[in-house]
Every structure is written in C-alpha cells, then in structure tokens.
C-alpha cells in the first residue's frame with residue numbers, strides 16, 4: 001500500500017485534508033469524513049461542508065517499525081526509527097487515520113485527548129506535502 005497522492009488530486013481535496021472539512025448530510029445530519037458522494041447512513045447526496053474541530057480521542061494506534069511504512073516516509077523513519085499511526089475518533093463522530101506526532105509510543109493510551117495539527121508530511125518530487133497529524137493535548 002502506498003500513500004502516494006498525485007498533485008492534481010492533492011490540490012482538489014486540500015481543504016478537506018488540511019482543514020478537516022466534513023460533509024454533513026442534509027437529511028440525517030451524519031458528519032461524513034472523508035467526504036463521500038453518498039451518505040453511508042441514509043444514501044442521500046446533499047451535504048453542507050463544515051469544518052471539524054480537530055479534537056478527539058485516540059481510538060487505537062499502531063507503531064510502524066523502520067521499513068514498514070510507505071517509501072515516502074523513509075526520511076522520517078531514518079530520523080525517528082519508527083512512526084505511530086493512529087485512529088482518532090473526533091468529537092463530531094468521524095474516525096480519522098493519521099500519524100500521531102510529538103509523542104513516544106510508550107506514552108500513548110487509548111482514549112487520551114488529541115488534536116489535529118497541520119504538519120509537513122514528506123517531500124516528493126521536490127514538493128513538500130502537508131497533511132494532518134494528531135498530537136497529544138497537554139494536561
């Protein structure tokens with residue numbers, strides 16, 4: 001599996017990626033993220049775009065050891081040895097898979113509060129890609 005995203009695609013959904021914009025279903029009010037053409041709850045296709053808070057709880061996570069991540073992350077893995085990928089359940093309900101930054105894997109606990117930050121993801125073809133990572137919320 002690769003996290004490669006072509007440049008036109010990256011530009012097209014940059015608001016969704018960087019501002020955590022969800023689609024709220026107009027008929028059943030389910031917040032949908034990532035956005036989809038149809039509501040998974042009721043099948044409707046009319047939505048209002050709304051920004052998510054970016055605040056949530058760590059639902060689950062996994063540590064990817066050196067060499068186990070897509071090639072784009074090689075630079076980062078060389079520096080840090082391993083990366084943590086987690087699933088965050090946002091306050092509004094959607095679950096997002098993203099890297100968990102600024103934390104040692106040993107310090108993570110399920111249910112801990114985290115928030116989204118826009119971080120540099122990786123360089124590819126001379127372009128720095130940005131995306132959402134989650135960091136622990138200090139006590």
Ligand SMILES: [Zn+2]
Pocket residue numbers: 025026027028029030039040041042043044
């Ligand atoms: Zn719906």
